[in-house]
Amino acid sequence: MSDNKITRKSFLRNMSVLGATAFGASTLITACGGGEPETQPAPEAATAPADPCGDTTGLSESDLNMRRNLQYVHETPNPEQRCDNCQLWIAPENGECGGCSLFRGPVNPNGWCNSWVAMQS
Ligand code: SF4
Numbered sequence: 001m002s003d004n005k006i007t008r009k010s011f012l013r014n015m016s017v018l019g020a021t022a023f024g025a026s027t028l029i030t031a032c033g034g035g036e037p038e039t040q041p042a043p044e045a046a047t048a049p050a051d052p053c054g055d056t057t058g059l060s061e062s063d064l065n066m067r068r069n070l071q072y073v074h075e076t077p078n079p080e081q082r083c084d085n086c087q088l089w090i091a092p093e094n095g096e097c098g099g100c101s102l103f104r105g106p107v108n109p110n111g112w113c114n115s116w117v118a119m120q121s
Helices: 008-031 061-071
Strands: none
Touching: none
């Protein structure tokens, strides 16, 4: 018998080694996250909800700068400090947008700036 001749026994042994190697490799790839790509969650909306009191049309650059300098935001970072419980809040005469004694333009009742002062009762 020649040394190059593949016997049935050696063929089966080689196939079992090959099968075990393939199984191990696929298990390793799957364990490392290399299998099917995971479904990525849909990205959340990139934009925050629009501010219903965000229309600053007609305000001067000075007015806009005052809002920026006071770091006014239409959603307070601290629920206990809101424009509508600030001493400087000007309640709306109609609608939902009020004002502020420090600057012109609409102010969201849920807003805030760095000049917030607790409302005196
Ligand atoms: Fe809102 Fe600031 Fe004006 Fe107070 S001072 S009402 S927190 S913008």
